Amino acid sequence: MNSDSDDDDESSVSSGGDSISSSESFSQGVSASPTADAFDIFKFWMPKIWDHYKPQMLSDVVRVAYLLSPDPLVMAHSSDKANMDPLDRLATENLIRKMFVPRDMLRTEDREKEEARLIHKFWQEYGDFTSKQGFFKSKHIWITAHSGDCLAHVWHKNYSLPYTEVLGKLACRVCSTLLGIGEAERHWKVTKRNKQGQRARLGTDRTKKQAAISAAYSHEKSTLRRLAASKSGKLYEDADFDQFLGEGVWEERKRLAT
16 A cells, blocks of 8 residues: 555656656656767757857847848848847847936936937938948948958948947947957966966066967967868767766756756
């Protein structure tokens, strides 16, 4: 005869599609099959990881820089109705409110009127920008934007800032902003590689020169490695999937699936 506690356990299991998450069932299946395809694991986890970090990665600056990029491919992607996100427009209006509404306006009514005027002016200029009309109808500026070495903030400085009231200033600010700490991390990695052991007291000038040489060598080495991998038809390496395998990985990533 089973006890009441056993009955409760059985009832919880029998009704328990809701109590066991999809991540747990998937992890149990993978752990039972050591030869599981690593790419299936990759496909399972990547959407969940992206959804988890998406709010932190897509800041207002990133969204507006995406809308104001003069690159033809980016413009075609952002103007497609299937890719339009209302949050992009809200991010744009939020930045205009923060950056352009004068702080010396103390009356709420005056601030609201100026905010409405600036936002309306921006969307008028943005319409000309996306449709290539008005000051943006010249063909030569889009030939320049199509070149691979075109920098978005430099393009806006030359071709939109002199002719627009809001769009040019906003574009120059958001497109010239470093959108992550990757650059600083890479610089520190190269510096730390040289300042170790008996070299811990290297001077600033010597450290800068050695770091520049080391970074150039690492960049060339990684470029040759990627080129060799692309010639052999490799899109991924085994090391790319190491973070999805191993003991304890499923427990650490369960919170991403919830």
